[in-house]
Amino acid sequence: MIGMVTQMDQIGDAGDQDPDDEPLEPWSAPDGGPPRQWTHPSEAGLQVRVQTDRRRGRRLALSLLAIGTGVLLGTALVATLLRSDETAASTETDRAPLHDCLAMVDVVSEGEELQVTGLLVDDGRHVLVVGEDLRGAERIAVRIGGSRTGAELVAMDPYADLSLLELHASAGSTPEIGDEPEVGEPLRIVHFDDAGTRHSSQAVVSEVAARWTRPDHTVAENVLTLEGDTTDSGVLVDPAGSVTGMVIGSADGRSVAYGREELARVVQRLADGGIVERPWIGVRAADHPQSTPDASAAQTSAAPEPGSNAQGGAEVIEVIPGSPAELAGLAPGDVIVSVGTERIVDLDDLVRATATLTPGETVEVEIHRMGVPHHLVVVVAEYSD
Numbered sequence: 001m002i003g004m005v006t007q008m009d010q011i012g013d014a015g016d017q018d019p020d021d022e023p024l025e026p027w028s029a030p031d032g033g034p035p036r037q038w039t040h041p042s043e044a045g046l047q048v049r050v051q052t053d054r055r056r057g058r059r060l061a062l063s064l065l066a067i068g069t070g071v072l073l074g075t076a077l078v079a080t081l082l083r084s085d086e087t088a089a090s091t092e093t094d095r096a097p098l099h100d101c102l103a104m105v106d107v108v109s110e111g112e113e114l115q116v117t118g119l120l121v122d123d124g125r126h127v128l129v130v131g132e133d134l135r136g137a138e139r140i141a142v143r144i145g146g147s148r149t150g151a152e153l154v155a156m157d158p159y160a161d162l163s164l165l166e167l168h169a170s171a172g173s174t175p176e177i178g179d180e181p182e183v184g185e186p187l188r189i190v191h192f193d194d195a196g197t198r199h200s201s202q203a204v205v206s207e208v209a210a211r212w213t214r215p216d217h218t219v220a221e222n223v224l225t226l227e228g229d230t231t232d233s234g235v236l237v238d239p240a241g242s243v244t245g246m247v248i249g250s251a252d253g254r255s256v257a258y259g260r261e262e263l264a265r266v267v268q269r270l271a272d273g274g275i276v277e278r279p280w281i282g283v284r285a286a287d288h289p290q291s292t293p294d295a296s297a298a299q300t301s302a303a304p305e306p307g308s309n310a311q312g313g314a315e316v317i318e319v320i321p322g323s324p325a326e327l328a329g330l331a332p333g334d335v336i337v338s339v340g341t342e343r344i345v346d347l348d349d350l351v352r353a354t355a356t357l358t359p360g361e362t363v364e365v366e367i368h369r370m371g372v373p374h375h376l377v378v379v380v381a382e383y384s385d
Contacts, residue, residue: 099145101175101243102235103127104192105165108139115196117233119246120144121267124170127151128267129163130233130248140165147171155270159218159278159383161248164270178242180259181205181224189226189247189255191234201229203236203255211351212256213284214249218383219351222262223248226255279357280383281365282323287346288315288335313337313368314350328378330367337373338366354380 103118105127118127127142133156134140140151142165149171155164181187185205192198203226212220224236224245236245236257245259258266269276289312313335319326330336336344340363342353357363359382367374 098175098190098235098237098241098243100173102144102190103172104143104196104198105129105151106139106141106143106196107132107134107137109134109137114194115192117191117235118142118165119235119243120172120175121164123174124172125167126154127165127167128246128263128270129165130246131161132163133158134163134165142167142171144172155273155276157266157270157276157278159276159280160220160266160269161214162266162270164267164273175243176241177260178238178240178244180261181208181236181238181244183208186239187226187244188237189229189231189234190237191231191247199231201231203228206254208259211347212249212251218280220248220256220258221351222259224257224259226257227253228255230255277359278383279354279359279361279380280324281354281357281378281380282320282325283316283330283336284318284320285314285316285336285347285350288313312345314344314347316367324378324381328365328376330365330376330378331369334367334369334374336365336367339363 101120103120105116105118107114107116116129116132118129120126121128127144134153135156137153140153142149142151147169149167149169151165151167153163154166156162183205187203187205188200189203190198190200205224206227207225210223210225212223212225214220226247230250230253231247232250232255234247234255235243236247236259238244243260245257245263247255247257249256316325316330316332316334316336318332319330336350338344339350339353340357342349342356344350344353357380359380361380363378363380365376365378367376
């Protein structure tokens, strides 16, 4: 019997491989008498069950510990993977394709260093920069992705406040261009601040094909206005990650931008290099309300009385000191009704008419002042900031 019990215990040990199992000890009398050399089967079974239960308890505890550890590790792994997916998605949005065309332009001028935002506009050679006059820069360096190279100014449009840089070495790649933005479309504005820190903010298109009068009284045509975080510069990116324009300034709590079509026109003007000449007369104007001719004048086709201003016109709000308009004698309150041979019905007509002029050209401007027509001669100048 002893041999059978010992064999059972050995079999259990061999099968379970549990180093903590203890062999059955011979029974000892409570009074310290001689140990009994045999074991009753009921006692052997009891000890076997005790040892078996002990092993099962240890296994259960180890199993629960393993399960708990697995759950914790699994949860942490899932969370990490989710964060990795989110980071990868965010990185993919930024890096494809913006990573390869967004430029940080480092400018040193008069001993001061600043960082501005640029956009690569072709395959690795030219970068467009908004809002900075780089003509006096001592050093210009451009970083696109992991590449850094020097650059020089090759073209500038002071009126549009845009500059074109040529890189000393190729970097990046041509941006992927999205569709022209529409009203209500959500966009991102990505830009670098003065310290070179990159920012990304949300904006929504509130207007398209708008007109913006800059602080210096020049007028930007066909612009977008954006509601959201306001900034003066940056690259516009649609939800798909494609470039759709560039921010050129801000006004009244909104960002102002060129969409892709107007931006393409500006870049085309810069393509020939040098300083882009823009005609300028130096007035800030607004639509002048049209007067309705009386019935008799309408029926007889008689010319309206002086001052009736039946054709509307563009009313001068401000004359820039030292401008061609001031030298010609224009004053606030004058209503411009013609420029050369072009009739002026509203501000749009005035903007289009002056855009066709040439710096140095002499043009006759007809105005109404206090209802009285006057003819003034304006010598058109080249815009310079």
